[in-house]
Amino acid sequence: MKFLIEVGARPAATQGLCRNILAFGILLIRSRDLSANMPPSTFHFPEQLRRNAPPPTAQRLQRAFCSTLPTATVHRQRRRILRGARQRVRTASTTWQQSANGDLQNMNVNMLGLATTFSLTLLASVAAPAPANAQANASATKGLPFEVKPVGTFNSPWAMAFLPNGNMLVTQKEGTLILFDPASGSRRTVSGTPAVSSKGQGALMDVVPAPDFAASKLLYFSYSEAASGADTRVVLATATFDQAGGALKDTKVIFRGNDASTGGHYSGRIAFSPDGKYLFFTSGDRQLFDPAQDPKSTLGKVLRLNLDGTPAAGNPLAAKGFHAGVWSYGHRNLLGIAFDRQGRLWEMEMGPRHGDEINLIKPALNYGWPKASNGSHYDGRDIPDHAPGDGFEAPKVSWNPAISPGGLAYYDADLFPKWKNSLFITGLSGKSLDRIALDGENASKVDHWDMGERIRAVRTGPDGALWLLEDGSRGRLLMLTPKK
Numbered sequence: 001m002k003f004l005i006e007v008g009a010r011p012a013a014t015q016g017l018c019r020n021i022l023a024f025g026i027l028l029i030r031s032r033d034l035s036a037n038m039p040p041s042t043f044h045f046p047e048q049l050r051r052n053a054p055p056p057t058a059q060r061l062q063r064a065f066c067s068t069l070p071t072a073t074v075h076r077q078r079r080r081i082l083r084g085a086r087q088r089v090r091t092a093s094t095t096w097q098q099s100a101n102g103d104l105q106n107m108n109v110n111m112l113g114l115a116t117t118f119s120l121t122l123l124a125s126v127a128a129p130a131p132a133n134a135q136a137n138a139s140a141t142k143g144l145p146f147e148v149k150p151v152g153t154f155n156s157p158w159a160m161a162f163l164p165n166g167n168m169l170v171t172q173k174e175g176t177l178i179l180f181d182p183a184s185g186s187r188r189t190v191s192g193t194p195a196v197s198s199k200g201q202g203a204l205m206d207v208v209p210a211p212d213f214a215a216s217k218l219l220y221f222s223y224s225e226a227a228s229g230a231d232t233r234v235v236l237a238t239a240t241f242d243q244a245g246g247a248l249k250d251t252k253v254i255f256r257g258n259d260a261s262t263g264g265h266y267s268g269r270i271a272f273s274p275d276g277k278y279l280f281f282t283s284g285d286r287q288l289f290d291p292a293q294d295p296k297s298t299l300g301k302v303l304r305l306n307l308d309g310t311p312a313a314g315n316p317l318a319a320k321g322f323h324a325g326v327w328s329y330g331h332r333n334l335l336g337i338a339f340d341r342q343g344r345l346w347e348m349e350m351g352p353r354h355g356d357e358i359n360l361i362k363p364a365l366n367y368g369w370p371k372a373s374n375g376s377h378y379d380g381r382d383i384p385d386h387a388p389g390d391g392f393e394a395p396k397v398s399w400n401p402a403i404s405p406g407g408l409a410y411y412d413a414d415l416f417p418k419w420k421n422s423l424f425i426t427g428l429s430g431k432s433l434d435r436i437a438l439d440g441e442n443a444s445k446v447d448h449w450d451m452g453e454r455i456r457a458v459r460t461g462p463d464g465a466l467w468l469l470e471d472g473s474r475g476r477l478l479m480l481t482p483k484k
Contacts, residue, residue, distance in 0.1 A: 144449055145483060146416075146466070151182050152477040157469040159206045159407070159457050160477070163243070164214050166462060170469070170477070173203040175223070179246055182479070192248035194237065197226040201264030210238075210307070211276030217241050219248070220279070222268035231260035234268050236281055236309060254309025255281065258298050258323070263287030265333040267349075274343050278312050279305045280327065282334035282347065289370040292330050295322040300369060302328045302337070302347065302361055316364040330367040330392060336408025337361075340438055341421065348408040348425055351375035352383065356402050357395035358423065360441055368392035374400060396443040403430030406471065407457035415464025416482060422446075426455035428471060433458070 156173035163169065170178040175196030180187045196204045202224030210218035217240050225235045236255040239248035267284030285292045285300035292300025295317070304312045304327040311324035318324040336348035345361040355375020359367055372392045373383040386394035399405075406426045411419055423436040423443065431454055435447035454471035461467050466480040 144451075146480045147483055149479045149481070150476045151479050152180060152185060152187070153474050154178065154469070154477065155473055155475075156203075156471070157456060157475045157477070158203045160459050160467065160469055161207045161209060162459065162462055163209060165243075167243070168477075169207050169219070171204040171207050171221070174198045175204045177204060177207065177221075177248070179243070180477075182477070188246045190241075190246050190248060192239065192251060194223065194235075194251060195226070196223045197232045198224070199232075201266060202232055203266075205234075205266065205268040206270045208270045208272070211272050217243070220270050222266075222270060222281070224266050224268075225256070227260035230262045232262070232266075233257045233260050234266040234283060234286075236268070236270070238309075255303075255305065255325075257283055257286070259286065259288070259291055261286035261288055267331075267334040269334060269337045271337045271339060271345070274339055277307070279307055279309070280337060280345065281305060282331070282337050284333045285331065285369065292332065292369045293366075293371065295320065295326075295329075298323050298325065300329060300331045301326045302331065302334065302345075304363075327363055328361050328365050328367060330365075330369050330371070331359075332369040332373075335405055336425070338408055338410040338423070340410055341412050344438075344441065346408070346410065346423055346438075346443075348405050348423075350405055351398070351402060353378050353380075354400040354402040355383075356399040356405050358397040358408075358425070358436060358443055359393065359395050360443070362393070365393040366391065368394075374398040375402070396441075397436055397445060403427035403432055403434065405430075406455060407459075407469075409458040409460050409466070411460050411466070413460055413464030416466075424458045424466060426458045426468065427451075428454045428456065431455065433468065 154170055154172055155176075158171045158173055160168055160170045166181075166183065168180045168182055169190070170180055172178065175193055175198055177190040177193050178187050179190050193204065196202065198204075205222040205224070207219060207221040210216055210220060212218070219239050219241045220236065221239070222234060222236050224232045227233050234257040235253055237251055237253045239251040241247075242249055263286045265284035265287050267282040269282040271280045272278070273280065281303045283298045283301050283303060288299060291297040301323075303325040304315050305325055306312050311318070315322075315324060315327055317326045317329070322329070331347075331349055332352070333350040334347055335350055337345065339345055347359045347361045348357070349359070350356055351373055352375040355373045357374065368386060368390075370383065372386050372390060374385050374395065376382055384390070386392060403425070404427060406428045408426075409424045411422045411424055413420070419435060421438050423438065425434040425436060426432070427434065431451055433449045433451055433455060434445065436443050437446045451468070453476075455468050456471040456475060457469040459467045461479070468478040468480065470476045470478065
């Protein structure tokens with residue numbers, strides 16, 4: 001077990017330290033969907049605990065961790081911090097046990113945020129300085145089949161898009177949009193962005209230039225918006241981008257999710273049809289499960305819209321009583337969507353406890369969630385696997401154990417000729433980049449690279465380089481090019 005905390009040598013304090021770290025651990029061992037969107041931690045939970053189905057008790061977890069923790073020294077002046085922290089551990093443990101079924105999808109996100117903030121603060125207070133990131137990253141990227149060049153650093157970056165002049169737009173979780181020049185490193189914050197509710201999994205999410213951006217200067221972007229009370233909605237908007245002035249103008253909301261929720265799973269990914277006439281938008285289940293199968297709800301769906309956000313004519317499910325914008329349904333948390341060179345639409349979504357998947361999206365099909373999945377509920381309850389004849393469209397690729405996918409990009413450029421007609425998938429908990437080879441309607445895993453950090457997003461650059469965004473408060477923008 002890797003436990004990346006270096007403290008000194010006082011046994012009595014070790015137990016208190018373990019208890020406080022476990023306030024975070026109890027909440028995160030089975031909350032992959034929430035933790036996938038949190039800043040990266042400086043320690044790793046043992047796989048046997050993370051996968052164990054029954055909700056672990058604080059005592060068992062403490063024994064497991066502390067049996068491997070080196071003898072610790074916690075200075076006398078820090079004892080007060082540890083004493084005050086124990087009450088928070090008890091509260092967190094009680095909250096875990098009282099959650100409806102051990103599934104953090106039903107737990108108050110504010111408690112998770114409190115535990116996260118507290119735990120990271122504690123670690124900063126008592127842990128010895130970690131090795132320099134540069135050393136760790138250098139070690140992690142050895143042996144990769146590409147050069148990795150850091151180009152910039154951002155505050156919890158979420159998505160990126162290239163503009164025709166080579167500049168980039170980078171969205172950040174708290175709601176800022178950054179105009180960035182990768183050649184010079186210069187940047188400016190774009191003004192005019194709307195108010196974003198960034199609690200939990202909320203963020204300024206995707207940003208994509210319109211098909212006619214060179215003439216219209218129109219951007220499409222998605223974000224989480226505060227609704228009544230603690231509820232939020234996923235929103236799709238457009239704005240004219242004044243690049244010289246660094247501002248969004250004439251912002252207009254063109255779609256709002258019709259069900260507000262306190263949960264996560266916004267999704268909010270954007271893709272345009274190859275002919276540029278239609279907009280495809282992913283709307284997650286907001287951790288409400290059943291709306292993914294509800295014909296009237298837009299949750300858990302892929303939507304096919306006109307460029308003004310209205311439902312496109314000819315969506316085949318409309319005649320069956322579905323919301324007029326629905327193209328496919330039975331989805332969970334759809335975090336990537338892209339067309340291949342033959343016009344097929346591919347989608348990636350995060351599964352529950354494992355079962356992350358890639359789907360080939362076809363109109364009117366039901367992809368099963370929450371009735372079918374190759375993963376399980378976080379409390380260990382089984383979900384029937386996809387099976388022939390079950391009436392659901394099965395994924396083309398799935399992961400077990402999970403990688404917690406963060407982003408997807410289609411690659412068909414010349415810079416990496418052997419990788420043409422591939423999908424690239426980033427891993428958050430997996431800290432990885434995966435390549436999926438496409439062959440008509442089939443897909444297969446071919447490469448998995450350990451990147452050493454949680455990877456939030458991937459894009460193909462204008463020159464064919466692959467670009468990655470690391471997760472976290474100092475997430476780096478990385479350019480991947482062939483090894484020389």
